[in-house]
Amino acid sequence: MLLVKVYVTLKKGVLDPKGTAVKSSLNSMGFEGVEDVRIGKYMEIKLNIDGREEAAEKVKEMCDKLLANPVIEDYDFEITEV
Amino acid sequence: MKFGVVVFPGSNCDVDCYNVVKNVLNKDVNYVWHKERLNDLDEYDCLILPGGFSYGDYLRPGAIARFANAMQGVIEFANKGGLVLGICNGFQVLLEAGLLPGAMQRNKNLKFRCHYSFIRVENSKLPFTLECSEGQVLKIPIAHGDGNYFVDEETLQQMKANDQIVFRYCDEDGNVTEQANPNGSIDNIAGICNKKGNVLGMMPHPERCAEDVLGSTHGKLIFDSIIKYLESRVENAR
Structure with missing residues (x-):
């Protein structure tokens, strides 16, 4: 069994209203030096596939089609055995 | 002439759309359940994707609905030139x-905005807007996060070069200002169409203001336009 950790993040230059709100909250709580907050998504997918290469290919397709929106988001993933 | 209203789990403006087509415009209309495959695309002249929160907006709004069975038919219908209103x-x-x-x-501003808004018609040559005039200000409610x-x-x-920007948020007098922009949309965009002009997407809800009792009838212009277009298409085919 493989565990895939998928990270979906906002592209550079795309505004993040939620991140901006969290940043100003951190600022008002007194945390110093918080320059920017960008909120993304983290997903764990359990894959019942043996080959890592095949898994990577499948996950890439999942990201391109559903898990990320290529207009505003980038993605990255790592595959580990469990 | 027949309309179809696609119903996803979590759609909540499907009945309003159905009501306008059936009871205000007196046209034939069917619900299309998201699991249907829409095999007979020739049955419909216009497909409406209604407002709501399909699949709870999980992942991203619309992301899961896009892969519903019915959507494969909607995409095919749109690619063949059928009218699709989202x-x-x-x-x-x-x-x-x-x-x-x-x-x-x-x-x-992270707020769910639910109120009347003013939008300016930027392209009145589309099947969805030909009953409007260029620059006309429509009073239509919005309700979205x-x-x-x-x-x-x-x-x-x-998109600008192709006249694909159809509606822009404006003030009552038609001035497109930052203040009139309820959600931060780029260029105050409230509605756009595809290159061919047969697919329109708009955030404001025309189905919520197509009857006098609802405070504005500007939404009816969108539906009237569609009907006029479809009728002229039939005329031309004769």
Whole structure:
């Protein structure tokens, strides 16, 4: 069994209203030096596939089609055995 | 002439759309359940994707609905030139499906905006707007948390060149100002169409203001336009 950790993040230059709100909250709580907050998504997918290469290919397709929106988001993933 | 209203789990403006077509416009209309495959596309003249929260907006608004069985038919229908109107969540589904360019983000001020808005008609030559005049100000309600339209600069320029920006948020007098922008949409965009002009996505809800009793009838102009277009198409075919 493989565990895939998928990270979906906002592209550079795309505004993040939620991140901006969290940043100003951190600022008002007194945390110093918080320059920017960008909120993304983290997903764990359990894959019942043996080959890592095949898994990577499948996950890439999942990201391109559903898990990320290529207009505003980038993605990255790592595959580990469990 | 027949309309179809696609119903996803979580759609909540499907009945309003159905009501306008059936009881205000007196046209034939069917619900299309999301599991249906829409095999007979010739049955419909216009498909409406209604507002709501399809699949709870999980992942991103419209992201999961876009892969519903019925959507494969909607995409085919649109590619064949059929009229597709996406309202609010329906607009988000069309973006996710790639039938329209761009993407939606959370409203800039993070508020769910639910009130009447003014929008300016920027393109009145479409099947959806030919009963409007260029620059006309429509009073149509909005109700959304994710209506902050985003598209990259290059695509935006192409859209402008192709007259794909159909509605822009404005004040009562038609001035497109930052103050009149309820959600942070790029260029105050409230509605866009595809290159061919047969697919329209709009955040405001025309089905909520197509009867006098509801405080505005400007939404009816959109539906009247569709009917006029479809009738003239039949005339021309004769």
